[in-house]
Every structure is written in C-alpha cells, then in structure tokens.
Amino acid sequence: MxxxxxxxxxxxxxxxxxxxxxxxxxxxxxxxxxxxxxxxxxxxxxxxxxxxxxxxxxxxxxxxxxxxxxxxxxxxxxxxxxxxxxxxxxxxxxxxxxxSFPRPTDDQLDPHLLLWRMQSGLARENLPARRVTVEVTFDQQPQPVLGWLVLCGEDSSACIRHPMFAVDVHARASSRVWHELWYGHRTWRQALATNDLVLTGDAKLLADFPGWFTLSAFAGRVSEVHSPDA
CATH class of the missing domain: 1.10.10.10 (Winged helix-like DNA-binding domain superfamily/Winged helix DNA-binding domain)
Incomplete structure (x- = not known):
C-alpha cells in the first residue's frame, strides 16, 4: 500500500x-x-x-x-x-x-456463528445463580442445527456438541427467526406469541430467558427503523 x-x-x-x-x-x-x-x-x-x-x-x-x-x-x-x-x-x-439492513437472506443464516454471538452477548448479571444448560435448535433445511449454551456466570460457554449436562431449557425456532430476534427485526414477545419461538422447561427459567441476552448492539435501532411487520 x-x-x-x-x-x-x-x-x-x-x-x-x-x-x-x-x-x-x-x-x-x-x-x-x-x-x-x-x-x-x-x-x-x-x-x-x-x-x-x-x-x-x-x-x-x-x-x-x-x-x-x-x-x-x-x-x-x-x-x-x-x-x-x-x-x-x-x-x-x-x-x-x-x-441497508434488510432481513437476512438464506445464505446469510449461520447458526453456529449466531450461537457464538448469543454466548458473547449474555447478560451475565442476569444469569441464574446455578448452572443452566440451554439446548438451542435452529430449524432449517436440510436438517435442524443444534447448539448448547452452558450458563455459568463468567464461565458460560457455547457448544456445538452436547456438553453432557442435563438440559434445563429447550429453545426452538427457525434459523431465520433466531437471526431476526438477535438483530431486532422482531421481539421476544412477538416470537413467543406466534409460537415462532418455543421454549420448554422450568417455568421460572422460561420467564427469565429473554433477560439472559443483551442482543446485538444495533437491535434497538433496527426495531425503531424497521417495523417488525414490514
């Protein structure tokens, strides 16, 4: 140069x-x-x-x-x-x-990268006091992709192989929905209300689940600029 x-x-x-x-x-x-x-x-x-x-x-x-x-x-x-x-x-x-930030195209959906973003974006001050394992399912073709988040304060981690801990929360959505949630094109409440996101497990953990994540730094701006129903 x-x-x-x-x-x-x-x-x-x-x-x-x-x-x-x-x-x-x-x-x-x-x-x-x-x-x-x-x-x-x-x-x-x-x-x-x-x-x-x-x-x-x-x-x-x-x-x-x-x-x-x-x-x-x-x-x-x-x-x-x-x-x-x-x-x-x-x-x-x-x-x-x-x-220039429309909803993601199919070739921009990357479950493993998003799982890493989710781990990096954990709101550690809001995590449960005990270790909690979340199984995250990204529904997509030709087959779903599974990942796991092991929530344990500063030692929290993301895994693409089963961590061999009992799963406390199952979280399932299409890969597209997960990306739209993370980047602010739709909210947790909207996805849960339409069953586009399905959570199963202990009721207390499910209620706290959205608060465990900070989401993308741009999610708030996306929700302001782009109507979730657009």
Whole structure:
C-alpha cells in the first residue's frame, strides 16, 4: 500500500479500511481478546490472514498483545487509540440500519456463528445463580442445527456438541427467526406469541430467558427503523 494522501480521511482509511480490519475491531470492541475468539466471529477469514491483520493493527498502534484470560495465554487488547474507534464502528452500523439492513437472506443464516454471538452477548448479571444448560435448535433445511449454551456466570460457554449436562431449557425456532430476534427485526414477545419461538422447561427459567441476552448492539435501532411487520 502506498503512502496515504495527506488528508485525515485518507490517512484513517489507509488503516481502518484495509479488508477485515474494521471487523476485527468490531470483535474486539465486543469483548473478544483471545486469537481463537476473534477468529470465531469472522467466518471466511483465515487464521494466517488474521495473524497478519493483527500485526498490522499493532503497527498502527490500535492493538497490543496482552493476556487473553486468567490462564496467561497470549491475547490482544485495544489501545486507547483503538478503543476510540468505537463511535466510528457504531455509527457505521447505525448508517447500515438506516439505509441497508434488510432481513437476512438464506445464505446469510449461520447458526453456529449466531450461537457464538448469543454466548458473547449474555447478560451475565442476569444469569441464574446455578448452572443452566440451554439446548438451542435452529430449524432449517436440510436438517435442524443444534447448539448448547452452558450458563455459568463468567464461565458460560457455547457448544456445538452436547456438553453432557442435563438440559434445563429447550429453545426452538427457525434459523431465520433466531437471526431476526438477535438483530431486532422482531421481539421476544412477538416470537413467543406466534409460537415462532418455543421454549420448554422450568417455568421460572422460561420467564427469565429473554433477560439472559443483551442482543446485538444495533437491535434497538433496527426495531425503531424497521417495523417488525414490514
């Protein structure tokens, strides 16, 4: 890449607009720290290219290496300079909601990625005091996709294989409905009222279920801009 034009927009674009960089920043702004966590949220990006892009972001002063968790494994965190891009990323998403964010197409439905988003978006302060296992069914063709959320405070996790714990809550909807719920095209109440989302299990847990998730950062904007019945 050549030297950027001496213009604030051009110089910022030379870093932020390089392919994948802004999506890497999106994942880190959402809380991802470990290499695997960042990679999991970016389907289509190879591990080799992610490593290269993280190096580029380090050179630009947006990212530094740091412990990913209490185990001391290497991870990454945003510098003040990188974290200062939150407003830009949020405004870019808000612009898309206003002008270019229709309901998802079939080829945009990705149950495993959405399960990861659901795990990342848990409202941990609202989770049950005991461990609760949720089996999430994404109905789609040619066959349903199952995933599991093991809710256990800060140690909560998402699994694509049965975690071998007894299931406390079964949550079933089409893959399309799950995506529309997460991104604000419809509400929990609407989906439950029409039986597009079916929850079974302990009544107290079912009543609390919607409060366990924060949903996409843009869900509120989507519900304001797009009528759920549109």
């Amino acid at each position: 050549g030297v950027a034009e001496y213009c604030p927009v051009s110089m910022a674009a030379s870093v932020v607009c390089e392919r994948w960089n802004i999506l890497i920043l999106r994942e880190m702004l959402a809380g991802a720290r470990g290499f695997n966590d960042i990679h999991r949220g970016l389907p289509g990006l190879s591990r080799t290219l992610l490593s290269h892009r993280l190096h580029t972001l380090q050179q630009a002063g947006l990212v530094v290496t740091a412990a990913a968790d209490g185990s001391g494994r290497q991870g990454y965190e945003l510098t003040d300079k990188g974290a200062d891009l939150r407003g830009l990323v949020m405004e870019l998403g808000a612009w898309s909601v206003r002008w």
